[in-house]
Amino acid sequence: MTEPKQRQKVLIRSAAIKKRVREVAQQIANDYKGESVHLIGVLKGACIFLSDLVREIELETSIDFIAVASYGKGKESSGQVRLLKDLDSNIAGRNVILVEDILDTGLTLSYLLRILRQRKPKTLRVAALLDKPSRRKVNVTGDYIGFSIPDEFVVGYGLDYAERFRNLKDVCILGPHA
Numbered sequence: 127m128t129e130p131k132q133r134q135k136v137l138i139r140s141a142a143i144k145k146r147v148r149e150v151a152q153q154i155a156n157d158y159k160g161e162s163v164h165l166i167g168v169l170k171g172a173c174i175f176l177s178d179l180v181r182e183i184e185l186e187t188s189i190d191f192i193a194v195a196s197y198g199k200g201k202e203s204s205g206q207v208r209l210l211k212d213l214d215s216n217i218a219g220r221n222v223i224l225v226e227d228i229l230d231t232g233l234t235l236s237y238l239l240r241i242l243r244q245r246k247p248k249t250l251r252v253a254a255l256l257d258k259p260s261r262r263k264v265n266v267t268g269d270y271i272g273f274s275i276p277d278e279f280v281v282g283y284g285l286d287y288a289e290r291f292r293n294l295k296d297v298c299i300l301g302p303h304a
């Protein structure tokens with residue numbers, strides 16, 4: 127079924143994503159040489175990025191997931207972040223990399239960093255596939271960024287609009303008729 131694709135404008139092709147994910151993984155492997163890393167994916171948007179990223183990291187790794195609600199069913203942030211699913215395991219003393227699909231206002235990230243820091247990880251860094259720096263409302267940055275993008279609402283490669291389009295292989299700008 128190709129119908130959904132026709133309504134979206136491709137911003138980043140899957141081949142470019144694949145290449146960049148490998149580069150980010152190599153950067154992580156260099157930075158944590160000889161150590162293990164614990165990746166925490168922020169559900170649901172980061173699940174595809176995390177799945178691809180972890181397979182390219184040549185270190186000892188483990189994964190966990192956390193779920194928050196920040197956006198409702200539309201494009202606008204509620205400004206409020208709610209914890210929907212907590213981690214399965216303790217992160218004290220571990221090298222934690224929080225894996226996000228996109229950094230937008232930064233509200234979700236600053237909330238997550240606050241609660242994770244309280245649990246005393248050895249190190250805490252952020253990997254995000256996408257970054258929209260022009261939208262930032264709070265001062266947070268990612269340590270590993272796939273792509274910096276303009277202020278457009280994007281879908282695909284895990285990112286959704288009202289739970290749709292997560293399965294697109296490319297990152298696409300949401301068309302006006304979606």
Ligand code: IMP
Nearest residue numbers: 171229230231232233234279280285286
């Ligand atoms: P923030 O709290 O405003 O930084 O928003 C972070 C979350 O909002 C992301 O993890 C996404 O789930 C969602 N989000 C922000 N921008 C987009 C977008 O362009 N497309 C799809 N989801 C987005």
Ligand code: MG
Nearest residue numbers: 171197285286
């Ligand atoms: Mg979302």
